[in-house]
Amino acid sequence: MELKSDHLEELSHLGHKTEYKMDYAPEMLETFVNKHQDNDYWVTFNCPEFTSLCPITGQPDFATIRIDYIPDVKMVESKSLKLYLFSFRNHGAFHEDCVNIIMKDLIRLMEPKYIEVTGIFTPRGGISIYPYANYGKKGTKYEQLAETRLFNHSFPLP
Template identity: 85%
Template sequence: MERSEELTILGRKSDYKQDYAPEVLEAFVNKHQENDYWVRFNCPEFTSLCPITGQPDFAEIRISYLPDVKMVESKSLKLYLFSFRNHGDFHEDCINIIMKDLIKLMDPKYIEVTGIFTPRGGISIYPYSNYGRPGTKYEELAIYRLKNHDL
């Protein structure tokens, strides 16, 4: 199957969703499944809304993963992250939702998501979540990375 047959968003006019839209995420087949390698995304312009006050929250979202069979397509990821713009959730919820949606989409060997939220009210929050496929060395990697996590 050609990648152009797997993807429906790439190369087309962007349709920006106004609220949380996991359905925009698309994946394609990893051509290097026999290799362990990192794929990293950095989204320095992430925004969401505080679920209590409705005030905007701004963050840099960092996503790193070790792909297996499927990989996330970057334009669909951009549209997905943009869909949080009018979505109300706490920082920690956003990070865990993003990670869980990407696990559901790709079933990666390992993934971690970090949010570096800008200060509001004099405090900044940097939530981090990770996952390693259970029963594998990637589960051990997740335990190690969580135990030794530091920005």
């Protein structure tokens, strides 16, 4: 049975040998066409093994990165997202920077209707940091959604 192509031949990571980048690599991200542009729905990615480096000490930081978005025309391909997130492993950035960089890269890539990225970083020196960033497409109801979710954001503590 032959699968109908929706530009899947343009994906360079899926179905090929995995090549891991050793530093921040936004060029790893790839998209495919959303087949359900006529309705809104959430897509959630959960990456419980995210690592980056403290830009001051060089020590590793560990986190769960959660990405929730409402797609428009393009969607991020999951293997490319995994490779992109892995590329932070040797990259020095503060927790808040990681979350905002990830969100901004995905906005540039997909132009989603709405997106939010949460970092649930493990404790370091007795303190945990949980940065949250979001975005709604300007001039749409998603811009209002972003404002509402940001101003009402709270993270349930364990």
